[in-house]
Amino acid sequence: MSEKKLTKQTAIVTGANSGIGEGVALALGEAGANVVVNYVINPDAANDVVQKIRAFGSEAVAIQADVSKEDQVINMFQQTIQQFGTVDILVNNAGLQRDAKFHEMTLAQWQYVIDINLTGQFLCAREAIREFLRRGIVPERSIACGKIICMSSVHQIIPWAGHANYASSKGGIKMLMQTIAQEYGHQKIRVNSICPGAIKTPINKTAWDTPQAYNSLMELIPYNRIGVPEDIGKLAVFLASDDSDYITGASIFIDGGMTLFEGFATGG
Numbered sequence: 001m002s003e004k005k006l007t008k009q010t011a012i013v014t015g016a017n018s019g020i021g022e023g024v025a026l027a028l029g030e031a032g033a034n035v036v037v038n039y040v041i042n043p044d045a046a047n048d049v050v051q052k053i054r055a056f057g058s059e060a061v062a063i064q065a066d067v068s069k070e071d072q073v074i075n076m077f078q079q080t081i082q083q084f085g086t087v088d089i090l091v092n093n094a095g096l097q098r099d100a101k102f103h104e105m106t107l108a109q110w111q112y113v114i115d116i117n118l119t120g121q122f123l124c125a126r127e128a129i130r131e132f133l134r135r136g137i138v139p140e141r142s143i144a145c146g147k148i149i150c151m152s153s154v155h156q157i158i159p160w161a162g163h164a165n166y167a168s169s170k171g172g173i174k175m176l177m178q179t180i181a182q183e184y185g186h187q188k189i190r191v192n193s194i195c196p197g198a199i200k201t202p203i204n205k206t207a208w209d210t211p212q213a214y215n216s217l218m219e220l221i222p223y224n225r226i227g228v229p230e231d232i233g234k235l236a237v238f239l240a241s242d243d244s245d246y247i248t249g250a251s252i253f254i255d256g257g258m259t260l261f262e263g264f265a266t267g268g
């Protein structure tokens with residue numbers, strides 16, 4: 001990337017020490033942003049991401065916080081503001097799966113996924129909006145007052161047997177994102193979702209780590225390759241930058257065509 005579109009802006013990326021979050025944190029750092037690499041476990045991996053971002057000439061710091069815990073989220077924003085003065089970009093990325101057949105799903109499995117994937121996005125977005133409103137627009141940095149990017153999934157629209165908790169969390173993110181976008185658009189805060197299909201990360205290792213699994217996955221993807229975190233990083237830079245200034249309340253699917261429902265190419 002040659003042009004640094006996010007210079008002087010500060011971004012928090014949750015769950016940034018692995019997979020998509022890491023790809024997004026690196027891309028934002030390469031685009032010139034100061035990056036807070038949030039993590040909950042594995043500080044070594046978070047520090048590696050920090051070092052890689054510093055190698056681009058950008059500032060980075062690792063901050064531990066469980067996104068489902070209100071006090072820890074508030075503390076992460078306070079630390080960020082202390083260090084960098086404000087927050088311009090939030091990437092609500094942290095998320096996980098606890099899969100079970102619906103009739104066997106425990107309340108604990110349901111609640112754990114909702115708490116991290118959905119309530120975590122609420123808590124972080126609320127702190128971001130509070131800071132955006134406090135600070136106001138700084139035209140030298142961005143036309144917008146602030147940008148929030150929610151990591152959703154193709155499963156905000158594709159039902160997913162055996163993953164009712166996960167699919168419900170992503171469906172909830174869709175409406176959370178749209179509601180905040182509607183509520184704060186007039187204050188020039190932009191809120192959008194990225195909806196990845198299959199991206200090669202630890203969360204879905206069983207779907208790509210054997211040739212048999214990979215071939216079966218390809219039956220769902222017209223474009224015939226698995227995505228990589230860099231694909232998502234590029235889109236995140238676009239959504240965080242003024243290049244996307246007229247985009248708010250949008251869900252952008254980045255899935256090699258998974259939501260084209262490949263089965264209908266020959267069936268139906």
Ligand SMILES: NC(=O)c1ccc[n+]([C@@H]2O[C@H](COP(=O)([O-])OP(=O)(O)OC[C@H]3O[C@@H](n4cnc5c(N)ncnc54)[C@H](O)[C@@H]3O)[C@@H](O)[C@H]2O)c1
Binds near residue numbers: 014067094199202
């Ligand atoms: N990989 C895919 O194919 C895919 C597809 C669609 C959506 N997504 C979404 O992308 C996001 C990132 O997933 P990934 O594929 O990179 O998986 P990953 O397991 O590599 O990364 C998830 C990250 O979230 C962090 N995390 C988990 N619980 C947390 C908590 N309580 N507080 C803070 N951080 C926490 C993990 O430590 C990890 O860093 C998730 O929201 C996931 O639902 C992934």
